[in-house]
Amino acid sequence: MKKWILLLFALTGWASAQTLEGFKTPSGNIYCLYYNNELRCDLLSTTTPKPPRPRDCELDWGNAFAMTVRGRAYRICHADSAMDPSYSVLQYGKTWKKGGYTCISLTSGLNCTNKDKHGWLLSKSRQVIF
Template sequence: MNRKNFLSILTTTVFSFISFPAIAQAETQFQTPSRNIHCLIADQSIRCDVLQITGRIPPQPKDCQLDWGHVFNLNARGSGYRGCYGDTVADANSPVLQYGKTLRYQGFVCTSRRTGLTCVNRDNRGWELSRERQRFF
């Protein structure tokens, strides 16, 4: 048996005995039907970007040297908050969470309605987001 055939047999034999665990999807992305709200759930947190806001945006914090007012963050536990940001999670190709539908992922529950998007975490804390209004609870 030559060296090439031996290595091929050895590799096939080794890999036939190794069990690879199924890799769980670590993140998911979606957008609302209006395409105004885009969200990413990853690493036990959710971030939603509201592209257009017609309501009043709170003043920018002094420690925020980037963009302000359109990003909303929520961890698996605790209250949500507006984020300082220099990027976006908006992706025109992400799936649409249709009105009346609910997404459950990594402990977050998000429901899309014509009036906006509501997301909650394991503590039942979260937000209601729309073009006109952004409310934390």
Template sequence: MLRRLALGLACAAAALALPAPAAHADDMVWFQTPSRNIQCAVYSADGWQLRCDMLETTNTPPRRPRSCDFDYGHAFGLTATGKGRYLCVSDFVGDPERARTVKYGRSIRVGPFTCSSRESGLTCSNRRAHGFSLSKARQRVF
């Protein structure tokens, strides 16, 4: 499991154009929405990074870039200062057994990130007010 997670984090980091983090379970915080449709991980091995993946969406994702040979439109990334991004990934970042469930109406703050869980979806941002909003019907990066 840790090996698969480490590979996934390396792919996420590559998609964010950052060096791949050394993935150690102690360096990570997992959380999820009550529906478990949105699963997230925050890690700080080589600078703060947040990644959230969606199991299911009802809209059509954006067109996959030619440079992406994997899944596109269901994974989202954020660094401590950069804008939110769609990620090209070949894995899933979630860990439902370790993840803390952030109840609707509550928020979680990890490092430079704050994520607010609502019945309408999850919104995550960094201290520069960049981030993403995710729901089954709509995903937006800013």
């Protein structure tokens, strides 16, 4: 739970001091936020069952993913959202790069990686962390 609380605190504290940078997929189902050298992506809806909620998570669970520039990606327990309708659209076939992250928007989903080549493939029908 401490990691999730710190993530929430970091986002709210950082967001009040800086302009947030993000993008969304053409479908409008995935929104990604780059903040404090971390990447977070949220899904508006999925057709897959969510994994079991961790016992120490009393907040929203299953639709938000985060990673740092090094190390593995993970789902997060959260009380906020990365969804902002004003984000620009990352068109299919286009790539977004920033701070050691690379995201490619595909018709099959959004593929994002960090410097260690860890990341995710997200779509409405599947969410894979690698």
